[in-house]
Structure formats: C-alpha cells, structure tokens
Amino acid sequence: MSGDAPKNWLFLLFASFLAALMISSSHQADKRVHEIAALNEKVRKLRSEFVEGRSKVQQLRLESSIKNTLVESGLKPSIDPPKKIKVKAEEK
Amino acid sequence: MPITEKNIMNRLYLVAGVLFLFSAGIMVKLFDIQMVKGSEYKALALNKTEKMFTIEPNRGNLYSADGSLLAASVPKYEIRFDAKTVSPENFEAHMPALADSLGMLFQRPSSHYLRLFRKARANGNRYKLIARNIDYLDYVRIKSFPLFELGPYKGGFIETHKVVREYPLGKMAARSIGYERVDEKGYYTRVGLDGAFGERYLRGKEGKRLKQKIAKGQWKPVGLDNIIEPEDGKDVISTLDINIQDIAHHALLGQLEKYKADHGCVVVMETRTGEIKAISNLGRTKEGKYYEKLNYAVGESHEPGSTFKLMSLIAALEDKVVDTSTVFDTERGRYRLYDRVVNDSKWGGYGKIPLSRAFAVSSNTAFAKMIHENYKTQPEKLVNRLMNMGIHKKIGLPIIGEGEPVLRFPGDKGWSGVSLAWMSHGYEISMTPLQTLAFYNAIANDGAYVQPKLIREVREGNRVLKRFGTNITNPSICSKSTVKKAQQLLKDVVLQDYGTGHGLYSESFSMAGKTGTCQKNYVGKDPDKLAYISSFVGYFPADEPKYSCIVVIHEPDKGVGYYGADVSGPVFKSMAQKIYTSSPVIDAVSPERMENEALEDSFQKYFATIQKQHQTVPNVRGMSGMDAVALLENIGLKVEVKGNGKVTKQSVDQGTDIKTVKTITLELS
Numbered sequence: 001m002s003g004d005a006p007k008n009w010l011f012l013l014f015a016s017f018l019a020a021l022m023i024s025s026s027h028q029a030d031k032r033v034h035e036i037a038a039l040n041e042k043v044r045k046l047r048s049e050f051v052e053g054r055s056k057v058q059q060l061r062l063e064s065s066i067k068n069t070l071v072e073s074g075l076k077p078s079i080d081p082p083k084k085i086k087v088k089a090e091e092k
Numbered sequence: 093m094p095i096t097e098k099n100i101m102n103r104l105y106l107v108a109g110v111l112f113l114f115s116a117g118i119m120v121k122l123f124d125i126q127m128v129k130g131s132e133y134k135a136l137a138l139n140k141t142e143k144m145f146t147i148e149p150n151r152g153n154l155y156s157a158d159g160s161l162l163a164a165s166v167p168k169y170e171i172r173f174d175a176k177t178v179s180p181e182n183f184e185a186h187m188p189a190l191a192d193s194l195g196m197l198f199q200r201p202s203s204h205y206l207r208l209f210r211k212a213r214a215n216g217n218r219y220k221l222i223a224r225n226i227d228y229l230d231y232v233r234i235k236s237f238p239l240f241e242l243g244p245y246k247g248g249f250i251e252t253h254k255v256v257r258e259y260p261l262g263k264m265a266a267r268s269i270g271y272e273r274v275d276e277k278g279y280y281t282r283v284g285l286d287g288a289f290g291e292r293y294l295r296g297k298e299g300k301r302l303k304q305k306i307a308k309g310q311w312k313p314v315g316l317d318n319i320i321e322p323e324d325g326k327d328v329i330s331t332l333d334i335n336i337q338d339i340a341h342h343a344l345l346g347q348l349e350k351y352k353a354d355h356g357c358v359v360v361m362e363t364r365t366g367e368i369k370a371i372s373n374l375g376r377t378k379e380g381k382y383y384e385k386l387n388y389a390v391g392e393s394h395e396p397g398s399t400f401k402l403m404s405l406i407a408a409l410e411d412k413v414v415d416t417s418t419v420f421d422t423e424r425g426r427y428r429l430y431d432r433v434v435n436d437s438k439w440g441g442y443g444k445i446p447l448s449r450a451f452a453v454s455s456n457t458a459f460a461k462m463i464h465e466n467y468k469t470q471p472e473k474l475v476n477r478l479m480n481m482g483i484h485k486k487i488g489l490p491i492i493g494e495g496e497p498v499l500r501f502p503g504d505k506g507w508s509g510v511s512l513a514w515m516s517h518g519y520e521i522s523m524t525p526l527q528t529l530a531f532y533n534a535i536a537n538d539g540a541y542v543q544p545k546l547i548r549e550v551r552e553g554n555r556v557l558k559r560f561g562t563n564i565t566n567p568s569i570c571s572k573s574t575v576k577k578a579q580q581l582l583k584d585v586v587l588q589d590y591g592t593g594h595g596l597y598s599e600s601f602s603m604a605g606k607t608g609t610c611q612k613n614y615v616g617k618d619p620d621k622l623a624y625i626s627s628f629v630g631y632f633p634a635d636e637p638k639y640s641c642i643v644v645i646h647e648p649d650k651g652v653g654y655y656g657a658d659v660s661g662p663v664f665k666s667m668a669q670k671i672y673t674s675s676p677v678i679d680a681v682s683p684e685r686m687e688n689e690a691l692e693d694s695f696q697k698y699f700a701t702i703q704k705q706h707q708t709v710p711n712v713r714g715m716s717g718m719d720a721v722a723l724l725e726n727i728g729l730k731v732e733v734k735g736n737g738k739v740t741k742q743s744v745d746q747g748t749d750i751k752t753v754k755t756i757t758l759e760l761s
Contacts (some may be wrong), residue, residue, distance in 0.1 A: 064341075080600065083677050
C-alpha cells in the first residue's frame with residue numbers, strides 16, 4: 001500500500017455516500033409523486049361528494065319540492081308571514 | 093482442393109475480408125444511427141420516458157347569493173370491461189354476482205348484464221362499455237363489485253374519466269347560469285354567467301410540467317425548467333337567490349301552461365342594490381312543454397306596450413306640459429290621427445278623465461293625445477327627454493347578447509306624423525324586459541337608476557378577491573316631485589277599484605305597478621296572426637319598496653285570455669306574496685314585571701331548598717306538586733303522586749336517610 005491509499009479510500013467512501021444519498025432522494029421524490037396522486041384522488045372524491053351532497057340538499061330544500069312532498073299531508077305554505085315577538089331587554 | 097499453405101491463407105483472407113466488410117457495414121450503420129438519425133431517435137427515446145404534461149386547472153364554481161351551487165365541475169366516469177384478460181375460473185365464479193350488483197345499481201334485470209358479459213367474452217371484446225356518465229360515488233361502488241375489485245388485469249375493470257360541468261338546479265335558470273363550450277377550432281360559445289365570467293375568473297390557467305415515467309404508471313416531474321403551475325379558477329358568487337328563483341320559475345311555468353303561451357320571462361331585482369334575485373325564461377316546445385330556451389329577459393327587445401306609459405308620463409310631467417289632474421277627453425275610445433286610429437281597450441272609452449285615472453285604466457287615447465298635442469311641434473324635445481333618462485341605452489350586462497333598445501329620433505327612418513302618438517303607449521320603440529324593469533326600479537328607488545347586476549363577489553376559497561358594488565348610473569332620472577307623482581299613480585293601478593291591476597289587490601300586502609297588453613304581428617292585419625304580449629312590471633311593497641319585478645308573457649292563447657293583469661299579473665303577485673310571507677313581522681314588546689309577593693316568596697323558599705345537597709328527605713309539605721316532584725326526583729327518589737295542587741302528605745317523613753327510601757308517595761290537594 002502506498003502512502004496515498006487512505007486518502008483515496010476516504011474519497012471512495014464519500015462518493016458512495018453521495019450515490020446513496022442521490023438514490024434515496026430520488027426514491028423519496030417518487031414516493032411523493034405517489035402520495036400526491038393519492039391526495040389528488042382524494043380531493044376529487046371529496047369534491048364530487050360535496051357537489052353531490054349539496055345538489056341533493058338544494059333540490060330537497062326548494063320550496064316547490066317541499067310543497068310537493070307535503071301535498072299529501074295537507075300542509076301548504078302559509079299566506080301570512082311568521083310573527084316574531086321580540087322581548088326588549090329589561091331596563092335595570 | 094489440396095491442403096496447402098497457400099490454400100489455407102486464401103481461405104483466411106476470404107474470411108477476414110468478409111468479416112471486415114461486415115464490421116464496415118456495422119460501422120456505417122452505427123454512424124447513420126448516431127450521427128444522421130441520432131437526434132430523431134434520441135427524441136423518440138425521451139418520449140417514452142419523458143413527456144411534457146399540460147395540467148388542466150379546476151374550473152371555479154358558480155354559487156348563488158345564498159351559497160347554493162349553480163354550476164360546478166365534477167368528474168364523470170365511464171366503465172368498460174376487458175372480457176379477455178379474466179381467467180375462466182374468475183369469470184365463472186364472479187360473473188353472476190357482478191351481474192346482480194350491476195342490475196341492482198342501475199335497476200335492470202341481472203340477466204341483461206349476464207348476457208352482455210357472456211357475449212363480450214365470446215367475441216373476445218376487450219373494451220365493452222358497461223356504463224357511462226357515472227358519478228364518483230357510484231364509480232366507487234362499481235369498483236368494489238365482485239370481479240371488478242380484482243383490478244384491471246385480473247378483473248378486466250377499465251375506467252376513464254372526464255370532467256364535466258354539473259348544474260345542480262337542472263333546468264331552472266339554465267340560460268342565465270349558462271355554460272362555456274369550446275370547439276376543436278378553439279372557438280368559445282359563451283352563454284349566461286358561466287360563459288360571461290369564464291375567461292376572467294372561472295377558467296383558471298393551464299399549467300405545464302415535464303415529467304418522467306416511473307413505476308405504477310405514474311409520472312414524476314423532472315427538472316426545474318418548464319414549470320408552469322396551474323392556477324385553479326376562482327369561484328363566482330352571483331346575486332341569484334334560489335328560493336326566489338324557484339318561486340319565479342314555477343309561477344311563470346304555471347301561467348304559461350294555463351295560457352298556452354309561446355314564451356315568457358320573470359325578473360326579480362332588489363330595489364336598492366340592483367341585484368337580480370331571480371331570472372326565469374321559459375319557451376314552449378312543439379309538444380307544449382316549457383324549458384329555458386333563450387334568455388328572453390336579457391336578449392329580446394320588443395315593443396313594450398302600455399308599460400311604456402310610465403316613461404311618457406314622466407317625460408310630460410318633467411316638461412310640465414301636463415299635471416296628473418289635467419283632464420283628457422277619451423272621445424269614446426277612438427282618437428283619429430291622419431289615417432290611423434288609436435283605440436282604447438274599453439269599447440266606448442272612459443269619457444273625460446284626469447291623467448291620473450287615465451294611467452290607472454291605461455287609456456291609449458288619453459296618452460296619445462297628451463303626447464301628440466304637446467310635442468307635435470317639437471318632437472325632438474320628447475325624444476331628448478327620454479334619452480336623458482337613458483331609455484335608448486343598453487344596461488351593459490356582462491351576459492352576452494343584450495338586446496338593443498330602439499328609440500327613433502324625428503327624421504329617422506320610420507318616423508312619421510303618428511309616431512309620437514304611438515310611442516306614447518309603447519309602440520314604435522323597443523326595449524328588453526330588463527331595460528324596462530331597470531327604469532321602473534329607478535322610480536321605486538326615488539329616481540336613482542341602479543344598474544342591474546348579476547355578480548356579487550369573486551372568491552378564492554373563503555377569501556374574497558373582488559366585490560361588486562352597487563352602480564348608480566344616474567342618481568336622479570327626474571325630479572323628486574315627478575317621482576312622487578309617478579309612485580302614487582303606480583300604486584293606484586292596483587289600489588283603486590278602477591285600476592287595471594286591481595284584480596291583484598291584496599289586503600295584507602301592497603304592490604305598485606303597471607299592466608301592459610301589447611299587440612304583436614299586427615303589420616299584416618291578419619287577425620289569425622295577431623298576438624299579444626302581456627306584461628306586468630312594478631315593485632313591492634308600494635311604500636319603501638324592497639324588490640322590483642317584471643313579468644312578460646308572449647302570445648298567450650287568445651281564447652284563454654291576454655290582458656296583462658290576468659296573464660302576467662298573477663306571477664307578479666306570487667313573487668310579492670312570497671317576499672311578504674318570508675319576511676317575519678316583528679313585534680317588539682317590553683316585558684311587564686308582575687309583582688306578586690306570595691309567588692316570589694314561595695319561589696325563594698323552593699330555590700333555597702334545591703340549592704342544598706340533600707342526604708335526607710326534605711319537607712315538601714305545602715310545596716306545589718310540580719316543584720315537589722322536581723325536587724325529589726332530582727335527589728334521586730322515585731315519586732308517586734295522587735291528586736292535584738299542593739302537597740298535604742308525604743309518605744316518608746322529613747329527615748329519613750335517602751339511601752333507605754325507594755319510593756315516596758305524595759298526596760296533593
């Protein structure tokens with residue numbers, strides 16, 4: 001062994017460490033991509049769930065559909081507005 | 093050949109020569125591949141593993157003012173089946189269950205699917221369509237069905253999806269909510285709000301990204317160059333209110349069906365702000381059904397008829413040529429001008445009546461006289477007055493296709509000696525329903541002309557990016573005194589028993605407005621073709637108006653009726669009624685303090701007892717039964733009660749440890 005050998009070994013070690021780092025980080029990146037894809041899928045799911053749920057509620061909430069569902073039970077919208085009795089705060 | 097050294101050498105040379113030629117050939121080919129076609133192949137190789145992706149942004153949602161969804165983009169799925177990739181065992185084992193599940197979901201017999209799958213299998217179909225336009229939740233269900241749950245290779249499950257625009261309200265307000273479509277040539281069709289605000293807010297910006305292929309069919313972004321992040325579209329909050337819209341839609345539909353009319357529209361607008369709360373447009377199909385065919389309220393400019401009398405009235409009042417008390421002779425309902433005759437709708441006319449009454453009964457002769465007599469020497473004065481009020485101008489809506497108003501100037505093509513008289517009651521001019529409404533709204537608003545608006549906010553998530561304020565284009569279209577007079581006259585149309593709108597009168601709420609019954613297709617003088625436009629425009633409540641509303645119905649069946657008050661009025665009234673019934677009447681009262689010492693005293697006693705922590709049974713004698721039961725049960729005792737009133741006897745005496753007591757019986761009287 002010549003005198004330079006330990007120095008070279010050190011460099012080789014460093015080079016292989018760099019290589020390992022590079023490989024692992026690229027794997028990390030791949031993992032992220034899969035994660036993002038999964039999250040995107042989730043976003044899509046939540047978005048459509050939201051839209052579907054909201055549209056259903058909206059349809060049900062419409063006065064005309066409530067009227068239709070209640071027509072059998074004989075309930076109709078009132079022709080007089082609701083009365084609200086507001087009690088003024090007591091003066092001490 | 094004898095084996096000599098020479099022969100051997102010759103053979104050797106031959107082999108070497110052939111080998112040399114072969115290697116030379118390889119060199120040439122290598123050179124060709126590397127140098128000549130090199131870049132082409134490199135690009136091809138790169139294409140397999142690297143690709144430039146366009147990232148489509150998510151389109152923003154369109155909301156109503158109350159937060160309901162009007163338009164949203166959602167993925168829709170298409171499910172297909174690869175009948176070849178599935179193994180015979182799997183196919184036989186799962187097929188009946190899969191057919192059952194599908195049959196259940198789509199409400200078809202499972203035999204239908206069984207047949208479909210068997211046929212696909214027999215034909216070796218690798219792309220058999222199972223279902224189309226599936227929403228996400230159903231897609232998730234289908235994915236978990238037997239066989240399909242095995243995935244694309246074992247189960248033959250193939251899915252593709254695309255993003256489509258969903259309209260949760262369905263056909264309601266469809267033309268105003270609108271859509272945006274782009275064809276192959278990049279030409280956009282823009283309808284309604286979704287179209288109008290597409291480019292500016294909803295669409296968002298495309299992103300770009302270079303990606304490299306990695307495992308599981310995924311692509312990984314590479315490099316730091318070529319990155320353009322996609323920008324999702326913004327959400328647009330419109331001014332529509334789906335509850336008012338719902339009422340408008342159904343009220344209009346009901347009247348159109350009753351009168352078998354060709355088409356019609358309703359617009360409801362908030363007086364102060366100009367926010368359009370509802371806009372409904374319905375047109376008739378050949379089968380007699382109605383749907384949102386065109387945006388008549390925005391696009392259809394037509395002769396307004398008697399609703400224009402308000403504009404004539406205001407012009408005349410402003411020029412001080414008449415007053416509401418000026419008397420006009422309706423001349424038995426016929427007013428001859430050159431070769432034409434202005435007729436009143438009431439045969440025989442109304443006799444001599446003041447202008448205020450002429451407005452309420454909608455006398456054509458009185459108005460024709462008022463305008464013709466006072467402006468015949470200076471017609472441009474009237475037209476200028478109308479122009480000052482902005483009659484000839486478009487509103488300037490974001491929605492594409494606003495109809496052009498027509499207001500002729502003296503000397504223009506079509507202007508004649510009778511023009512003034514005909515203009516007075518809404519002919520020879522043309523306006524869209526929304527333009528007419530905006531004018532009436534200005535009267536309701538004490539003269540301030542507010543630009544109707546359809547959009548309230550632009551949002552990104554919960555953050556408001558832009559808010560659209562109220563745009564007053566003309567703070568006063570006429571003097572305050574004229575406004576007051578006009579308001580009174582509009583009120584009288586409904587209030588007075590002679591008014592054309594009196595049929596709509598309601599004791600509980602007030603309305604003000606004007607009827608209009610306008611002839612159309614009258615040029616040919618063919619009575620069969622002659623049709624009517626029935627309208628009603630006004631505001632409610634009559635004092636301190638909250639909303640303005642216009643209803644226009646075209647070509648009602650003459651056999652059923654055609655007067656504005658009968659055809660369009662009821663729609664107007666149901667809008668007013670709806671608004672009235674949904675605004676609570678608030679009665680504020682001050683609490684009256686009842687001073688009753690005995691009551692106060694007994695309450696204090698009771699309160700003191702319940703505050704104590706009880707280990708033993710308290711004395712409840714003399715306490716009202718209601719209080720005693722509550723008290724004892726709160727301690728944890730079971731109470732039985734006999735009689736009514738105050739406690740006279742308790743079965744367990746005061747001071748007994750509650751742990752030993754199970755039930756206590758109270759006698760009341």
